Amino acid sequence: MENKIPIFDKVTPSLLEAMPYQYAWKDINVCIETQEFTCLCPWTGHPDFAYIVINYIPDKNVIELKSLKMYLQSYRMVGMVHESVVNSILGDLVKVVKPKEMSIDIEFGIRGGITTTVSAQYFKK
Amino acid sequence: MENKIPIFDKVTPSLLEAMPYQYAWKDINVCIETQEFTCLCPWTGHPDFAYIVINYIPDKNVIELKSLKMYLQSYRMVGMVHESVVNSILGDLVKVVKPKEMSIDIEFGIRGGITTTVSAQYFKK
Amino acid sequence: MENKIPIFDKVTPSLLEAMPYQYAWKDINVCIETQEFTCLCPWTGHPDFAYIVINYIPDKNVIELKSLKMYLQSYRMVGMVHESVVNSILGDLVKVVKPKEMSIDIEFGIRGGITTTVSAQYFKK
Amino acid sequence: MENKIPIFDKVTPSLLEAMPYQYAWKDINVCIETQEFTCLCPWTGHPDFAYIVINYIPDKNVIELKSLKMYLQSYRMVGMVHESVVNSILGDLVKVVKPKEMSIDIEFGIRGGITTTVSAQYFKK
Amino acid sequence: MENKIPIFDKVTPSLLEAMPYQYAWKDINVCIETQEFTCLCPWTGHPDFAYIVINYIPDKNVIELKSLKMYLQSYRMVGMVHESVVNSILGDLVKVVKPKEMSIDIEFGIRGGITTTVSAQYFKK
Amino acid sequence: MENKIPIFDKVTPSLLEAMPYQYAWKDINVCIETQEFTCLCPWTGHPDFAYIVINYIPDKNVIELKSLKMYLQSYRMVGMVHESVVNSILGDLVKVVKPKEMSIDIEFGIRGGITTTVSAQYFKK
Amino acid sequence: MENKIPIFDKVTPSLLEAMPYQYAWKDINVCIETQEFTCLCPWTGHPDFAYIVINYIPDKNVIELKSLKMYLQSYRMVGMVHESVVNSILGDLVKVVKPKEMSIDIEFGIRGGITTTVSAQYFKK
Amino acid sequence: MENKIPIFDKVTPSLLEAMPYQYAWKDINVCIETQEFTCLCPWTGHPDFAYIVINYIPDKNVIELKSLKMYLQSYRMVGMVHESVVNSILGDLVKVVKPKEMSIDIEFGIRGGITTTVSAQYFKK
């Protein structure tokens, strides 16, 4: 069977899309979780796997979920350290969705007997 | 066996009923949970399933549970995005029950590897 | 085998007994939990089952546990809505034990796919 | 609020009803579980609570679930030892439903620090 | 937002599709689980929710999963008793996929305090 | 096999020993948990079992764990009500260890279907 | 408060009592579990704690549960190795209850980082 | 940071290595589990994630774990249906390790509300 799959070789923020939030006068919290994230270790080239939790209070926009899925897939062949992954995702999401608040927690799979979870927050000034 | 089931084709707030709260001088918290909620995805027409948690402090009324069940069933054939579902339910309940406070959390079934939980609150001014 | 069991047909607060708290100069918290509570639904006559959690800070008295058990059994053949059960138990306990603070949480068994938990608090003025 | 609830003072097998099994040429297993069972201890008159699991392979009939619920409720004010409860329920169900096989497991609530589970089986000869 | 969703008013086996199993000389077991199934109670018209587990050993075909999803959705507005649901799904899948063996377990949501699980098997003669 | 075991017939605080805390300029929290505690019910003489959690911030001393074990064993043949057990242990530990803060939670085994947890705190003035 | 509690200094099988099994023509399985067992280590004199599971098929008698509780309490001040405890309990129960089959599993509390579970069975010849 | 990561564009069995099993006269079972497997859906190009369990009884060789890790990574950019993945891995491992027996279970991440687990076995003739 022929293989016609797009291979992303760098993080691609242009994949992210926002949708207008139809109740913009009303604060809600949106929590998005996925067990399906993988990037590469920049030192060894081996895959890293992670569990990601995103919480945000939308202002005028919400994240379009399919576009988020595509965006997260663009890390698949990219080497990046843990602390950079969380800052990279937070930065890209804030730019596109412009939320009132957003936090991201990423729990990376165990390496050398050690589990690492990295967390970052954004608050609109 | 004959099929005489009412099909709701739109959200039906008139199904909701309140009962007088008999200890209205005394604040209580009521927490209502259900694993049995389904609506439709407005883009694909496929069913969405969700786990709903409602917390409220009644003022003069409590929610009549059978009527809540009927009301939630009226989403069964309706297409609606996640953020609208939580605002729609919160709005309808607040109108009928007029609570002191109410919060709603809705955890939607996993789609594309992603779980989404949407939360909204109401506080009587 | 002969059946000589007392049938309570109404809630019986006189079953409740307090014991002097022997360290009355010292605040403690007492948490009492039971999976064994049943009353009746006032609309249908069918049994309701509930999990009860009572937390209190005694003043001069503590609850005598056997008497609490007997008191909770007196709801067995009584029809009462959820919001009334929590207020009824809280009121009776406060009258007998006169605690500094007390809270009661009652999680009723699932009905029509819906679980309901009702909570109330008392604070001595 | 007036209390018009029927009080069963003895186990009432006549409450049980069977429905024809519409695929009688095809063996299925039906597993029925309930956390809502209570009877009385014949020695002390105190309530016992239990978790019941019924498994059966229907022959020509299946158990009508509402009638099973009513039947189990008829133990509510009856004093009976654990070993008798399981044999009583099994005997009554076999008489009405005439299954190919049936097993019943009843886990009674902890008493004196001891949990007791009683199990019995029936096989059509 | 316009509602252009197809409403199935009866179980639609023609939605099911099989794909050729490419290792047909080699036995495998395929286990399919879904928390997302709903039909209606034929007596009350109220929705039933269920957890479905399908196990089968393919012969020449495997189930196409999207078609299975569509097929299961066709029960959404159909009233059917528990024992019929399991036999209906088993019968339709066997006809289309012609497996060597297949078993189906369906755990229906709690009703009246009672959980029911119905199981059926098929073995190719 | 000869039985030369010391039987404590009363609570024996002299068994408790403190050790100097070697980082006394630095606050830490120490949490000690044990599933292995038993005393007697003063009314019935029957054993009670409990799960104990002790949290404290040492000042100049820490608890020597073997001595704590011996001290807790000295309740083995002593009849004492729940509220007294927590105050007795807290009092004895505070006298010997002189902590900055200490809290004790004791969850007693289920009796008559009821679980009781008693909690007390100490704060150095 | 005066301490009038009986202290057993040896295992006391005479505490065990059997009751006639009223359905002796019908095999059942009885499973008895308790988290509340303690004896002493014969080498160190320190208490051991254990979780006990007893399964048996009664012949003409069932175990009277209060007497079992008293019997298990008689190990409280007795030093005995793990393998002897299981054989001692099995032997005493078989003598008094004369079951068709009986098995006993005893999981002792962790010692030196090691958990030990000892199991023995009896089958009537 | 420069990206010098090898990208596998097809399954690469040559990555697998066996080591001599040093106790070849003695049967053992080896169970290998990993939460870190990803390939692509051949229809949509989207990633699939899976939990893999491999059990085998070695004959003369055991699997070298680092080489297994590399081999499983070679599926990362390959599109393959579920049933083929299990047969492909089983076939490659059997060829290299030549075990007495081997079984593989692969649980793929939920898609469209459906979880799929595929299992295959090998027995040396």
Add this chain to the structure above:
Amino acid sequence: MENKIPIFDKVTPSLLEAMPYQYAWKDINVCIETQEFTCLCPWTGHPDFAYIVINYIPDKNVIELKSLKMYLQSYRMVGMVHESVVNSILGDLVKVVKPKEMSIDIEFGIRGGITTTVSAQYFKK
């Protein structure tokens, strides 16, 4: 504080001791579990950690637990592959205890995202 700890630099079977089994005419099963085992990886020198389960039916002897603890500690500074660890422990225990049957399961800590469990059995001929 002076460090006078014995360092074992090789596995030391002479640490193992057996005790006579006092009910040698009666088969029991003994299950021993420990979360506290560590050895070294022979390739990298890094520590490995494992969870060990030992089941055996004693013949004339049982394992003395303190000696088992000492024996397992002797692997602390020894490099050994997983398959050898299980065979080494099984071999040493069988030599000393001479059981009727023995099985050992060892689950090693996750390495490179992979968990490995190795199992071996012994049956007296």
Add this chain to the structure above:
Amino acid sequence: MENKIPIFDKVTPSLLEAMPYQYAWKDINVCIETQEFTCLCPWTGHPDFAYIVINYIPDKNVIELKSLKMYLQSYRMVGMVHESVVNSILGDLVKVVKPKEMSIDIEFGIRGGITTTVSAQYFKK
């Protein structure tokens, strides 16, 4: 197989390495967990095992994880009491990483039926 493993006979802070935190203008929290820590009891020489959780907010540096692993391994043959372990690790990490805040929780394996967890915090002034 030759054993060329370095044996650390004292805690070796020089093994710890920091890496520059590339988003130093942005606060993140990093949580590091490991089940793989062992040191020795200074009184008995027996191994202690522990579960360690480290949380910190980096300032200019993050912990290099491999170096942390090596550092934690240097406790392997060192005798140290619980309260000293937590202060020793906290002190060494703060010196090398110079975080804004750091907390460490260490849960030691059960000893004499008692589990001990020791926690310490650091806040940059």
